[in-house]
Amino acid sequence: MTALHREWNLLSHGSAILPSHGREHNLSLVLQTLLTQGALSRAALSRATGLTRVTVSELVAELLHRSHVIEVGQQVGKRPGKPATLVDLNRPGLRIIGVDLSGILPSKAAIMDLDGTLIETFTLTGHNPEATGEQATKQLLELLDLALSNCSDPVLGIGIGTPGIVTDQGIVLNAEKFDWQDFDLRTTIQVATNIPTHVLNDADCAILAEHTFGAGSEHMILLSLGRGVGCGVITHNTLVRGSGFAAGELGHVRYDLTDQTPCRCGNVGCLQARASVPAIRQAIAQGLSREQAGQQAAAALASAIAPLISVLDIRNVLFTGEPEVVHHDMAHWLLEALKERTATAMADNFTLNISENPENLVLRGTAVNVLFQQLGIS
Template sequence: MEALRDRQRTDRASAATLPSDGRAHNLSLVRQTLHSAGAMSRAELSRVLGLTRVTVSDLVSDLLERGHVVELGQSDEVRPGKPAILVDINRRGLQVIGMDLAENSVLRAAVLDLDGNILERVERSISEETGPDVVNEVLELASEAVGRATATLLGIGVGTPGIVNAGGEVTTAPNFGWKDVALRDLLQERTSLPTLVSNDADAAVHADHTFGGGSDDEILVKIGRGVGSGLIVGGRRARGAHSAAGEIGHVTVGTDGGTVCKCGKTGCLETWMSVPSLERALAEAAASSQPEAAAAVVLREAGERLAIALAPVVGALDLGEVVLSGPRELLEGPLLNAVQQTLLERLLHQDPSPVSVRLAADAQDIVLRGAAVMVLWNQLGVA
């Protein structure tokens, strides 16, 4: 199974849009193959990639000089002639900074290795701060995280609430009081490191796709103080015409009333599905005469409303997987089951199980790890 997954990841690299220059493309393929499959000899790389040994040796020499790969010593494989030398991606010599700005009252950052493992963590509380004050806290946090690195840094990846354009500018983030904040440029000026900024749900779906075994056609719904989603279609993240693909929190999911949303509308998905909304409804259920039954009703209804919002997206894009990321104690059980059942009822498909629904494996750190993936892809062509 692991070997199959490795081959699939190598296939993703082959199919992805890479630089038109053939050499740059081949360098990315070598890095991608070593990152996903692990150490191998130059001869093995030649067989896997379908390139000549001379070409592979030349590519590996280039990557050794750049510090992107390292030699690990002789292979244990018994074979005639001179023992082969194993090479691998430079897992110990390269690191990445990931930043998660989506928590309620804390900004989080981490130093990660190339496999998405968190090596160091730093946090800064922000309480009720907004506007430029939050920007300053983000810059200070980035500087602190950079100081914790113990190897060469490839860059910084950031997952933030709000809508982020292709230039790394946060065009709007109401929770922070941000409008047209050039976050990427500010971070690059502060740290002198390549920086990528994305919506937090988009970062999360990168992590699930790369480290969580996610499908090449999936939607990840991130449930926290708001509700957002990230989309992978055909192995690539969908951005949308206005850099807002996946903004489902304010999709109307009913005409039967409900709480008035902070946006001014009634019936928005967030009024049923955000963590604060769920916690309020469950607190009311706990005070009823049959608290367990009432709580199950709350969770089932939230799951049904989410599926109503997702069904047209899943059907139109023929997605194979829906992933929920958020507090497991709220999402697991009645809510997850309701999403699965309602989607099955609303999707017309010959396959008896057209879409799978599951929880993300690492909701706590999924944005940090996804932010790291953004840098790995941008700097090494690895994802």
């Protein structure tokens, strides 16, 4: 089985402090090894993890009891004696439900396997795309009910990617799109479904997907254009969330104090008012050519993220969003604008690439988050 990512490209889990943490770390180590290497015997797991065979046998027994791993048959070989039994992640028996609330398009849910593969997707018909507050929450619950009613396998967890500032407890401090303020979204969903739920900012979900399944690396930035402007940051394989969980919130940064373009937040000169998908569409509708509107947005984006790239010495930038706006020309304009603003962008190993399969990036990132939170693997 092909490894999903390189050995140096695993999300950081921190160090163990208590004995119970050490055991959970070892359980995660076994699961991570199976995720990246596929089915292994207990002896092979011992060699791969550096744990004793007795410890591995105990850990596998516990994971079998939790239904996180399954036995998948016997190892084929020419060695004498009884063939070893192989164990693997419970790939056929566990599912993840993901929800993407990020886009201009209708919110979407998906049933996914443990490898982040989308099995089936769902959207609501007749929903209100401008819904806010309790109505938005009601539509989210209806969407989840639709996905769960079509999932016949046990669900490991629910992952939600939403715009806005989200704490590590799943509380949405502020989501302008839905008019959510200090809203405990995680508890709301868990009470309604009785399924472990994990909520994360949509741009953070997107960067987790690229880090695990795509063109990510140990140090990277993902720039996302949609209704707003989002940014995810990973350094030393650790997702940067910030002291107030607002890391990467670029949309309302005033990149140029002379710009008086009004923003829906009530301020003027916000990056979102110049470089979001609606802003670019509006610029074209007002008479700018596609190239002029794109270059104008690229210059604004570069002014905002060039200091970040320089300060963190980031050499890997992923660009994602609506394909009508985030295309190869736009990536070229952004790269040239960055080169004008920071020498880091002129380095030989600096890359700026468009994400593949942007439509499902947030959904797959919710799966990574569930795996990380529930099983300690990425």
